[in-house]
Amino acid sequence: MKVKRVLVLFLAILTILSLTACKSKETDTSADQSGNSNNTAETSSDGEKIVLRMAWWGSQARHDKTIEVIEMYEKQHSNIDIEYEFYDSDGYFTKLNTLVASDKVWDMFQLGGNFPVYLSKIVPLDDYIASGVIDTSNTTDTFLKTTQYEGKQIGISNGVNTYGVAYDPAMFKEAGVAEPDQNWTWDDYAKACNTIHEKLKIYGSSKFDDFVAGCSCGISQSDINLNFYALTNDGLGFDDYSLLTDYIQMRADLTESGAYPDPGAISEIKDIEGDYLVTGEAAMTWVASNQFIALSQAAGRELKLATIPRKTSDGPAGAAIQSSQMFCVSKDCEYPEEAAEFLNFFWTDEEANKILAGERGMSIFSNVTEVQVPDLSSEEVAANDFVNLVGSFEVGEINPVSPEPYQAIEDYYDLIIQKVIYGEFTAEDGAKGFYEFAKSQFE
Amino acid sequence: MKGNVKSAARKFIYRESTVGYVFALPFIIGFLGFTLIPIVSSLYYSFTDYNLIQKESWIGANNYMRLLHDERFWKSLKVTLRYVLLSVPSKLCFALFVAMILTRTTKLTGFYRSLFYVPSLIGGSIAVALVWKELFSRKGLINQILGIVDIKAVSWFGDQKMALIPLILMTVWQFGSSMIIFAAGLKQIPGTYYEAAKIDGANRFRAFLHITLPGLSPVILYNLIMQTISAFMSFTQAFVITQGGPNDATNFYALYVYDNAFEYYDMGYASAMSWVMLAIMSLITLVIFKSSKHWVFSEAGN
Amino acid sequence: MNSKTRKVLNRYIYHVLILITGFIMVYPVLWMISGSLKNNTEILNDSLNLIPPHLRWDNFARGWKGFGGTSFRTFFANSFIIAGISTAATVLSSACIAYSFSRLKYLGRKLLFTLMIMTLLLPGQVLLIPQYVLYNSLGLVPSIIPLILPHFLGQAFFIYQMMQFMAGIPRELDEAAFVDGCSKYGIFSYIILPLLKPAVITTIIIQFYWKWDDFQGPLVYLSKPQSYTVSIALKLFADSSSATDYGAMFAMSTLSLIPVFLIFLFFNQYLTEGISTSGLKG
Incomplete structure (x- = not known):
């Protein structure tokens, strides 16, 4: 009962x-x-409302700003109704994959460097650029290229960035190490790490993005005409695995000497605020240019940006400007033209971009960056200058794309570095094993 | 005539097998309608090259052959087995122990049980991941306590041999659901049994051995099977705390399945891995079931 | 006299030991609650301190605001609907199926049981997409139906649990009722179900929490922010590509504990009461 x-x-x-x-x-x-x-009531004469679905991942600030722009557009275009969804980045891709499997991808969706996987789901924008729906007169080919694949305009970048090394000039001074210049090398980097570690009893450097540093930049630094991934995106762009050895060896040595955090200490870095440069336990860290602002704010002391170290001081920089993410129009979209029209507004409208405030990275449209200038903080100016500086370096033909098996390859690279650190392999064997694994992923 | 039909229908409706099918109907509908198709699809995918985006293509047993040479796969299997063997028994013993202690009659029992159940309510949330990392960090509380008793600080997440321990402790810490199932099981044992035992002069330990354990054995079997299965499927702990590192030392099977399916866009391979897991776990469950005939005592008899 | 003081002493030791262990057990939870009243720096740099230096109640206001104009009020309501309906459905359907599997004899019973256990042995990660495709082809996406419908059709974890509890109910009771003219249907309602109380209660507690905590299901089957559950909203705080508002996240995590904890408190009393007469005596 x-x-x-x-x-x-x-x-x-x-x-x-x-x-x-x-x-x-x-x-x-x-x-x-x-x-x-x-x-x-107003639009009933033009017939039914057009509903466009849109999705992105990101932070609370991004959600709020993007929604504000959507509402602004809806006010101006009473026949358009934009339904939006937003997620954290992991959740976003899980959701996207289920939608792909059922041919119901959002009309407009955000993608990063992994876009080649989703190519078959994307409507290229070339026609809309040709017909003037998307106005590219205020940008350059170099910027447009960051989101092209096999000659097609897959999307348009929401903002570009590049990688660099953020450092604390005061710590360098205290340890008696010269500040890095544009042509500094990995040897200089390693020496700086060790000296700072010995003098100040802290890590010389916090966590680096090993794959970008050692592979995508590393290969192009060895030879300006080489890329880690072949330009055709169906294999690797080099055939000498020994080009990878030096970086792996250096990483293992620096970890061994304590000048670089061991895998345990690295796993303790939760986010920007936990970075050892921010907490004062390291003098340098790897940073994407658009994150430099957040990093400086979190650190609360003066930080500077340096370029990625080179293999030789007169060799190529290997660094490239890339799209941090873009919006694409999906094949499942019923109104691709209307979607392109909205996106054009999103990318190029000055008022809209005053709201967006470059939160997704530096805009590739000069009219937009111009109106944003007055509101920029000194860190934002530094970050944008840095992007322009890296953009001025001489480069060969750069492959800005990560082909489909990229994640498996990157994870394996991290694993190999750990195995070398734990003494399971020599750096040479590690480089060889990694090269073979990466190659096998395309077979 | 009519009465005959009626009584035949009545007989049919009340027949034991009819009642059985009627009560099992939800499961049958659910299985045929919503479970079977996804299971069969995943079996089919395991024989294909399928990246979630393009249409799959049949490649025979290739995925299964690849598993044989995949070192990361073997390591994840080893890691998972070690994790299951270490975490399940400790979790169950702890859960049973606490459930027993908290049957003592005091007004505070409910409060105590809530205290011990709370950890199980925050699951794999980000907050827990953070606090767990914090506790086991190089300068964290655990290392500080070790420092007091003069043990050198351990790099919990940097040492391949140690990295599994925080994850095991987290599993044991969230023992709440096993505990309340045990508590419910204890409640089901008729009090008269204990009174009879008391009259016979049995002490508490003997009562535990001869009344509690047999009476609880169906529930013990249940918890053992379910916890073994869920430990094999463990994903969240590693996903939020270690991401499988260092050097794959905590790369649980389910985590590797997830990575292959959604990070490496290799759903065919992930499906093959899942079916291997199904085979392994079927074997283990079968062994537990078979052995249970010798130690599970049922009031209902058979 | 001597034995009496020993008894009292024993009792004190018992309580002190339990309280100490209990404190260790809830320490991480206390840490989270105290984090809900700290700002980011205090959480990350002063993590061992359980007492917030300043009580930052604004974390709650900031968190409650939610995302993109949808507040946590909506997220909580959505979670309640999904978890509530699913739990009630699970209890009823699982009890029926368990009765069928454990008390009745018919052709195919063993096969059904084996199939049920098998459904537990495949990782959800590989079933996610095929399941989604299936529900989508039935036109049920996006909606909450894929999230609750399976619970009307039994949950293996709880079916098996109830079966094990039924194993503890003496068969003589069924037989006696049968002799008295009770049908097999009646036995379920009048004998089994009332005696299954402990299992029903654990099912309610555990299932409600699982549904409340479930992230993957709502993520895949719901789409508009207005339909998000608390679990999705909590994940939104922690996008890995940007800085996290830990204070607000902890504040909302703390609030999200309350409903599950209340459910536990409410039903737990039925597990504790009466144990004095039937359980172990100290």
């Missing part, structure tokens, strides 16, 4: 709760409807 009573009570509570919840929702939507009804 008692069980029944408990159950009944439980169910009753739940029903009440769900009822009230539904009610509150209903009032919400009815409020929405009444709010929208004015618009509908």
